[in-house]
Amino acid sequence: MDDRDLTALLQDAVSDVEPGDRLAEIRAAVSTRPHRFRWYAAGGTVLAVAASVTVAALVLNPNTDKVDDTTGPMTSPTVDGPTPTPTAHLVAAYYIGDTPLGPRLYREFHVDTGIADPSEGIDALMAGPDDPDYRSAWPAGSLARADYAYDGGTVPTRIDVTLADASLRDRPSDMSEADAQLAIEQVIFTVQAQAKRRLPVQFRYGSNPIDQVLGVPTSEPLANSAPLDVLSLMSISDPVEGLVVSDSFIAHGAASAFEGQIDWQVTTLGREALLSGYATAGMDPGHLVEWTTEPIDVSGLEPGTYLFVASTSDPSDGEGVGVFTDTRTIRVE
């Protein structure tokens, strides 16, 4: 056993350690300065020199769709006023949007500065998405709350979601079975993101399990479906919808793409491409992987509203599953 063997041994010994994402907790612990949604580059001064370090930042935690749904927009959510709020945190919610394979779930982040609560994910579902391309299957007033069940331990073992409206037991006549199934997945992925664990989810009405929701059998706790079967293969985390950028920005998100290649564009609202480039996501069969762009310089664009478009590449020239795309509106000032 020589030095190289030792290196290989130690590398291997921890190769299966995939740490949970704690960026939101760290941000919350350090956020003391008063400002609103703060784009992490805060104007161009940082980004002008950030290119060299961003290459290193491409080595991102690849856990995106596993449980690390706090890998959120690179904003540093803090609050106005002199009193720091140590609980500022990101809430990931999944919404329904269209893809080449039909409706799937996209992840969107919201900042919550209140007390962290298991119900805030379902609150976000009912409040609806910021991105106008998405929709939620859960109107306001449909879900009452989410709670963790502990089974006597200190770690949650199950998430209970309580319906507020008993009529949700049956599938509406204008909803397809597939849509009902996706609506259930929307809740499961969202509350799991909140718990940061892929826990089984029990739907309830009142204090008892309910036998079906939207016609989907729910007597027993439900597991999530395989991420690649229900999630959009491209989801943008950054920029958040409507982000104001002054000089340049870095985008990031999660994707499952051929050879990990992500194409991005900044376009007019009419989808005329003005800037383009690519980023690389790692590859992790069965899961979405984080990607991050180099700083995107928009200082040459007229002030106005544009689209940031991120797509999976499609080497098959249209014969494969097709290109998964997510978009965000940005405002350049």
Add this chain to the structure above:
Amino acid sequence: MVHAEARAVTPGETWDADAALEQLYAAHWRTLVRLSVLLLRDQGAAEEVVQDAFVAMHGRWSRLRDPDKALAYLRQAVVNRSRSALRHRGVVERHAARQARPPDEAPADEGISGAGRRSAVLDALRQLPERQREVLALRYYLDLSEAEIADALGIARGSVKAHASRGSATLRALLADQQGDL
């Protein structure tokens, strides 16, 4: 642009603490947690140690002001805090519950022999004296130079060499029994 003239200055001076935190987190979070796992053998505790190290680094940014220095500080903080955590009785027990992994996090194709080998290496590391374990992790996992290790641990370079050589000899002996699996 907020300050056009800022383009001329060096990266360290233009990064604020938040930007440094984001960048260093993106690039080093996983590696540092894995480093701490080598030292502690407990992923839940390792994540807490590294989380605390990042918070501490953010607080010291005005004195660091340089990504390389900040990374060196993070490494040092992770080693020191892992050592304290290890000395704190019951750390493993307290955090054992946190290790419960969601079922889909276990690699589906994980063979018994891979997991067994990893666990044997971590067990063997745990049997080494503290300094030897730290030196081996910094040298063979992070690939640091003797000078960098000496800085991180606050010991002389000669000591680094001695710990590395004793540590690797002991580790080899401990693992010799499992050569068949390695």
